[in-house]
Amino acid sequence: MKRVVRGLPYLFVVLIVLLIVEFPHGLIRPNTSSSQQPVAAFHWAQYSQNMANLLHGLITCSLGRTLSTGDPIPPLILKTAWQSIALMSLAMLFVLLIGISKGIYDGLQSSRKSTGFVVSTSIQWVLEALPSFFIIISCVTLSFWIQARYHTQIYLIGATSFWAGVVFPAVILALAPIFTMSRYVRNAVEAQYGQPYLVTAHAKGLSQFKVIIRHLLPNCLATVRMVLVPVLASVFSGLILIEYLLYQHGLMFGLFDAMGNDGAAPSYGRPYLQQGIFYSDFNNFDRNLVLGYLFALVIVFFLFYFLIRGMLLLLGDRSVANPYGSILRDSAEANGRDWRGLVGISMIALLVLAAILANHLGLPSPNKIDAIHISGDQMTTPPFPPSPGHLLGTDAVGRDLLSRALHFTLPTFYYVGITALITVAAGAVLGTLSSVAGWRWVRLVVNTWNGWVTVMPGLLGALLILEIPTVYFAGLHMLPNGNSFYWSPVRSVIVLLVLGVLECGKVAFTVQHVMDDALSKSYMEAAVIVGNCRWSAFRLHLRRTLMESVIEQVLVEFNQILVLIAVLGYFQLNLRPAWEKIGWGTWIFTDTSHDLGGLFSQNAHDFLSAPWVLLAPALFVAWSVFSLNLILESIHRRLNTMPRRSYARQPQAIGDGTSISSAGPSID
Structure with a gap:
């Protein structure tokens, strides 16, 4: 019963999404060539009909057909799903390998002011703070400049090659989740640092690598499991811009296309007034296809979630972290000038x-127009690339x-x-x-x-x-x-x-x-x-x-x-x-x-x-x-x-492994 009660908020969320998707988006007239419709063409009768069609589809387990061509929806979604799955698979591989490795390294080095730790944290500060769309736009602009300057063919938009069409988008997609994963893993490593089982392992002569693999990593896997949902959510959020800006025909691109977004013009055309009523050109909003893509995204999300959970179990996830408290120590970030x-x-x-x-x-x-550039026998028109004048x-x-x-x-x-x-x-x-x-x-x-x-x-x-x-x-x-x-x-x-x-x-x-x-x-x-x-x-x-x-x-x-x-x-x-x-x-x-x-x-x-x-x-x-x-x-x-305090002045551990501290309430 408790599980049912806990699941009610998520059922309510699903209901809200369905109500939004089924909201009338104009009068659907697929058999006519004109898409001009009144902008205030909402009718409760149409809304009720949309909900009735949705209920019929749920009962019959059918997604229906596309609005524009009448093709079955499942094959179309499966065709576009592989592009998204390939990007997400490579991105999650980067997240798990690089994110966990970086987190362990930062956690072990955080008490020292080594060059590697400073470089690692500096890279994280810079790349984590930059929006992904800025990185994409900068890379595309740089590739465009290289093509014009050196006459080489480097295409990032709509690329189909492995490096430009899969690896590059996957790297951009994985940047933010990598740093999220590394931050949580670093906190877990710092919590384990100095515990008796690690000291004993080192005293037995085990190398640092074996101590990490046999003892430290298994205790960090519980943290990886707990942060898995927000990391996957971050990947899905980044997939929106990756596919749309780089013209990758995956699930997100198909979803936006079904919503009437083509990236070249607004979803609705220029309005005009006729007999006191505003009309406009409506792009087709295919609600059946939109629901199909949303359903596919949910399936892919849980597919990755359970697959990674299984991998963590095979690697030795103990479900709970090591319960013993760690010795407080100085942090390189907490010292020095801010x-x-x-x-x-x-x-x-x-x-x-x-x-x-x-x-x-x-x-x-800002409104001055530079309409034409003449250089010798050549004449160019805007948009003009960056130059000393612009x-x-x-x-x-x-x-x-x-x-x-x-x-x-x-x-x-x-x-x-x-x-x-x-x-x-x-x-x-x-x-x-x-x-x-x-x-x-x-x-x-x-x-x-x-x-x-x-x-x-x-x-x-x-x-x-x-x-x-x-x-x-x-x-x-x-x-x-x-x-x-x-x-x-x-x-x-x-x-x-x-x-x-x-x-x-x-x-x-x-x-x-x-x-x-x-x-x-x-x-x-x-x-x-x-x-x-x-x-x-x-x-x-x-x-x-x-x-x-x-x-x-x-x-x-x-x-x-x-x-x-x-x-x-x-x-x-x-x-x-x-x-x-x-x-x-x-x-x-x-x-x-x-x-x-x-x-x-x-x-x-x-x-x-x-x-x-x-x-x-x-x-x-x-x-x-x-x-x-x-x-x-x-x-x-x-x-x-x-x-900052010396080890001699650190709070002494008491019976249950906790420590007495004068620090105020934490907001972590």
């Missing part, structure tokens, strides 16, 4: 200062991308900052009510909410919601002269609200976990014994813990929302889009919010032919994320590391 916070603050201050002084840096105006190149119109990115930085920070603050505030309230107040229904909501965002990557959830026509066209207006269709600020509020809702569950769950951990401390038991009620104890002992967690979560959510806005822009889902008429019958898709996500959306359709058009906004997003991650690491270190 340069990360200073560097991070300097980087973000430099970016903000450059954005404020953008008009005084000698850069071209350091990061120009867009397809001829506008300087560095100047535009600088001018769009402060509005982006404003949107992201407000959203992050509101999201963290709401999550902190829910987490506190769930833990401190002990409201069970709030805990159920928080756990269900977190289950939703754990199962569904934030980007995929945002796309499924924001591409619903009723949501997409909210706030649509037309100028009286008919030369522009634009969206009101309501559109920005809706997009930011969706992102906040998707992130709030994780914040609430994190705060709930932090407060639960603090409530279990002995000093909280003492506070209750002396007569303090829950809220008095919270005010006296837990308020600081909550504020520390909130500060960390604000920085984390700022980065998360910033990256989501940027990536959604690549999918043509910016905060305030607009269609502007620039000539007879010529319309362009632009934005009026002037943020970095809008800069992504304006240039996404030119990425295949001129990859540098996305380099400027990607660089600014990566710069911001990297600098804030440095600040976050510095704050986390100050809040969670113990002061």
Whole structure:
């Protein structure tokens, strides 16, 4: 019975996903060549019919046929699944081999200031802080430059060779999970360091390699098993951008194609007004195919999960880690000058200062058009590659991308900052009510909410919601002269609200976990014994813990929302889009919010032919994320590391293997 109750939140998550997918996406008329439909074509009768068709498919165990060609869905999914399985298999191999090896090395070397340890941790800091889409865009731009400079053929987009089409995407896909795995394994190794069984093994004359293989590694496998789900979730999340940016026809690419995303144009075409009703061109949203791909992704996820669990059992997973406490020791990271916070603050201050002084840096105006270049008998048109006149190149119109990115930085920070603050505030309230107040229904909501965002990557959830026509066209207006269709600020509020809702569950769950951990401390038991009620104890002992967690979560959510806005822009889902008429019958898709996500959306359709058009906004997003991650690491270190002390002054172990410490509550 308890298992059934624990499974209810996940069943609720599945129901939410089904309701979103089955939401009407326009009037489906597959037998006609025209896809122009009213933008407000929602009818409850159609929604009911969609749910009835879904129920019939579940009863008959049939996925149906595709909307465009009428082909059976299972063979199409199986055809595309092998590409994703190949990428994920190689990526998980890298994660297990490199991640575990790096974690063991860092754990053994963390008390020393060796060159290898400094290099290892420095590489992790840099690559872990850089968004994967920035690495992809940089590599594609570099390959494009090498082709033009040395006349060699290096194709990363749509590559079919083994190295460029499998190994390179797998390496990019494995970067973030490798560092996640190594961090957890390192903590496990540090917990085992100095324990009697390791000292005895060394005293018997066993080499370091044999001690690691026979004793240390088996005790780390329990940690690998516990972190397996978030690592797989990270791989699936990275698979979204890998397949879409590099044009790899796998499960994620097929899912987005079934949703009507082709990467070259918005999901919905230019609207127009006819007899007081807005119409638009609708891309086909094949709900049966979307459900088929989602179902296939779930199967692949559990396939990898149980396969790796079996491998861990064969390697000697003991299901529980070694129970004995380890001797406290100095950490190389906890000593010395904290340069990360200073560097991070300097980087973000430099970016903000450059954005404020953008008009005084000698850069071209953000709207100045460089229409043509003539060199001898050759004439070229934009987009122009990076050059001394345009350091990061120009867009397809001829506008300087560095100047535009600088001018769009402060509005982006404003949107992201407000959203992050509101999201963290709401999550902190829910987490506190769930833990401190002990409201069970709030805990159920928080756990269900977190289950939703754990199962569904934030980007995929945002796309499924924001591409619903009723949501997409909210706030649509037309100028009286008919030369522009634009969206009101309501559109920005809706997009930011969706992102906040998707992130709030994780914040609430994190705060709930932090407060639960603090409530279990002995000093909280003492506070209750002396007569303090829950809220008095919270005010006296837990308020600081909550504020520390909130500060960390604000920085984390700022980065998360910033990256989501940027990536959604690549999918043509910016905060305030607009269609502007620039000539007879010529319309362009632009934005009026002037943020970095809008800069992504304006240039996404030119990425295949001129990859540098996305380099400027990607660089600014990566710069911001990297600098804030440095600040976050510095704050986390100050809040969670113990002061340096000699071994003679370390707390002495007591009977049950625990130790007496004056350290405050931890938020790990």
